[in-house]
Amino acid sequence: MAREVQITFDCADPAALSAFWAEALGYRLMDPPEGFTSWEQALEAMGVPPERRNDASAVVDPEGAGPRLFFQRVPEGKQAKNRVHLDVRAAPGLTGESRMAALEAEAVRLAAHGATRVRRFEPHPPLGAGHLVMTDPEGNEFCLD
Template identity: 50%
Template sequence: MARKFQVTFDCADPDRLARFWADALHYRLEEPPDGFATWAAYWADRGLQEEIPDGYDSVVDPDGAGPGIWFQRVPEGKVVKNRVHLDIQVTEGRAVPVEVRRRQVDTEAERLVGLGATLVRAVPGGGIPDYYAVTMLDPEGNEFCLS
């Protein structure tokens, strides 16, 4: 039986990344558990002694199909390339002509730049004639790709 899992991002500002990734993935911000008005109240109840700023720290797939994502505040900044990154498919795949997919990917990349992402480079071909993707960085510098 397959196991459920969540993806965890270490970060400086969980609320900022939760909001970015909710928009990027068409997910929703995860509300605090029943009985808690905020995530800060929930974490304080769990015995976390450090000050937790009010805001969101996780996102979920509204359809329940994809994994949840939790944004864990850590004191150190990101210093090297990610060993794992998200590849986000924004097209219908190779059934659609590459020129159409290129426009779809570029349009989505522009939208994400407007949300705080950075476009790193386009990755045309890569040895595959009908392939197109772009590499991007989220607002804290975590790499991800659109195809």
């Protein structure tokens, strides 16, 4: 039986990191519970104190195809290289220099939202198509592929 997948990020600022990944992936903030027009209103009604209202956030694919991304506040910072990372497919169907140009353009766009470019891997046909390694605003590695 197939399972639904959620990807969870430990982080310091769930609201900011979820906003970054929504921008990176074309996702949107998950809607508040039914009957509420905002998360602030829902959390107030649930009795969540103001200092705990940024403990978690989630973004979803507006078309329902991709996994939900969940961001939870943790007290410790990132300690080492990720063992699992996301590959953002920013140049599907492109090859060679047009592919790398599309990846470079996406890297510039995401840098404007807090990402950092780490390294470029050149294409090595027939197997390697080339990619860029980036980090999100909290230092989590991801690839533009």
